[in-house]
Amino acid sequence: MTVAFIQVDLLFETPGGVSAPELGGAIDLPLNLARDGGAWTPPSSLAGALRSHLGDSADAWLGTPGGDPETVPSRLRLLGSETRHSEPELLRSTAINPVRGAAASSTFRSAQVLPAGSAVSLYLRVDRAQRAELDDLGAVLARWRPIVGRGRSTGRGRTRVTRVRLRVLDPATPEGLRALLGGREEQFADTRWVREWKGSTAAGPSAELSVGLVLAGPLHIGGGVPQQDAPANRAPILRRGDSALVPGTTWKGVLRARCGYILRSCGQPACMPHTDEGAACGTCRVCDLFGWTTSAPGRGRPTGHVGRLSFSDSVVSGEIVHRSHVGIDRFTGGARTGLLFSDEVVESGSLTLTVEPTRPGDQLTPADRGLLLLALRDIDDQLVGIGGGTTRGYGSLRLSGAGRELLSELAAEHPTGAAVRALLQGAAA
Ligand SMILES: [Zn+2]
Numbered sequence: 001m002t003v004a005f006i007q008v009d010l011l012f013e014t015p016g017g018v019s020a021p022e023l024g025g026a027i028d029l030p031l032n033l034a035r036d037g038g039a040w041t042p043p044s045s046l047a048g049a050l051r052s053h054l055g056d057s058a059d060a061w062l063g064t065p066g067g068d069p070e071t072v073p074s075r076l077r078l079l080g081s082e083t084r085h086s087e088p089e090l091l092r093s094t095a096i097n098p099v100r101g102a103a104a105s106s107t108f109r110s111a112q113v114l115p116a117g118s119a120v121s122l123y124l125r126v127d128r129a130q131r132a133e134l135d136d137l138g139a140v141l142a143r144w145r146p147i148v149g150r151g152r153s154t155g156r157g158r159t160r161v162t163r164v165r166l167r168v169l170d171p172a173t174p175e176g177l178r179a180l181l182g183g184r185e186e187q188f189a190d191t192r193w194v195r196e197w198k199g200s201t202a203a204g205p206s207a208e209l210s211v212g213l214v215l216a217g218p219l220h221i222g223g224g225v226p227q228q229d230a231p232a233n234r235a236p237i238l239r240r241g242d243s244a245l246v247p248g249t250t251w252k253g254v255l256r257a258r259c260g261y262i263l264r265s266c267g268q269p270a271c272m273p274h275t276d277e278g279a280a281c282g283t284c285r286v287c288d289l290f291g292w293t294t295s296a297p298g299r300g301r302p303t304g305h306v307g308r309l310s311f312s313d314s315v316v317s318g319e320i321v322h323r324s325h326v327g328i329d330r331f332t333g334g335a336r337t338g339l340l341f342s343d344e345v346v347e348s349g350s351l352t353l354t355v356e357p358t359r360p361g362d363q364l365t366p367a368d369r370g371l372l373l374l375a376l377r378d379i380d381d382q383l384v385g386i387g388g389g390t391t392r393g394y395g396s397l398r399l400s401g402a403g404r405e406l407l408s409e410l411a412a413e414h415p416t417g418a419a420v421r422a423l424l425q426g427a428a429a
Helices: 044-062 131-141 174-181 183-187 248-265 285-290 366-380 401-410 415-424
Strands: 003-012 076-084 089-093 109-113 119-127 159-169 195-198 209-215 243-246 291-293 304-306 309-311 314-316 320-328 335-346 350-357 397-399
Touching: 003 131, 044 076, 044 131, 089 248, 119 183, 131 159, 131 195, 159 174, 174 183, 209 366, 209 401, 248 285, 248 309, 248 366, 285 291, 285 366, 314 350, 366 397, 366 401, 366 415, 397 401, 401 415
Parallel strands: none
Antiparallel strands: 003 119, 003 159, 076 119, 089 109, 159 195, 209 350, 209 397, 243 314, 291 304, 309 350, 320 335
């Protein structure tokens, strides 16, 4: 008999990680923590992604799902994991009220995520496996790109395998037995690997839409951490490193609200969650594209669904400055004492919006693409802005040259334009 140990090293390409809502206090979605206080990625949180990656061989390696009369147990055991990371990022967001186009009340939430570049090692064990099947398994694992934790539709938690290592022990030999009984330290000791695979560095799912934008006014996305020596009355901007950041959640919220508005304006169904109208319907095109959750799940009813589109974070190139404002005294019409405040803003700069399918291989229909382009045209026309202060001219964006070229797809003779016209007239499926 032989015992094989496999170590799979994953690298976070985008911020993410497994959260533990049950630990929520000051932070709504804190990271799941190990006993030592570092983040922990439970192996079980990767099991589902592993099953879908293994495809046809999933049942052979991971066993058949319960309830089957001829249940096959899992041959592959997920022994544990180790997560290495630097200081977690704190991301804050609100839902968008589709009527007002602004933040909906009582939807402010904060989430803690591991920064991009964090790493997870997953430790696996297989007993009585043939060397050839282990070699096949290693090669398949090297191509794995699981999404770890929540936020799939806002580009969170994208990882790729950087390395897979295999070690085969024979417990009949003293050396093999010693290693087997020695715990993880011995089992996964660095020196005695029999085979190693490098992970694929090929790009993930190709972007459906990559749109360059330039700022047409000051941009302020709130929720950042105050800078050292900044005065207390200065609202910090959300940052990644030294740059301002537009999180994927902002894009998703703004584009969802605008796509719904466009559909309803043309008499097509699109629900309005976060308003008096109530919860997401789960059936309209906007729910399909952007996903939905219900706050009142019933027994046997679904609690929500991940959308088909994923919106990545955009780093804004451009210097962060601060702008001062004074509050106006409503009685005298003059500046009111004690009401000086300032915002951190980016006044000029550029950024890129990236929209990808959530599921690899999925593609947008021309009608869906046209709907997104219509919403982007409204952003370009400055009917909609992003971030805070949009009522005082903040958050206006324009499509850059190549971005504007995309809008030519909205012409009636282009398949995208024809499809979205048919959709808005109620003819498209
Ligand atoms: Zn809906």
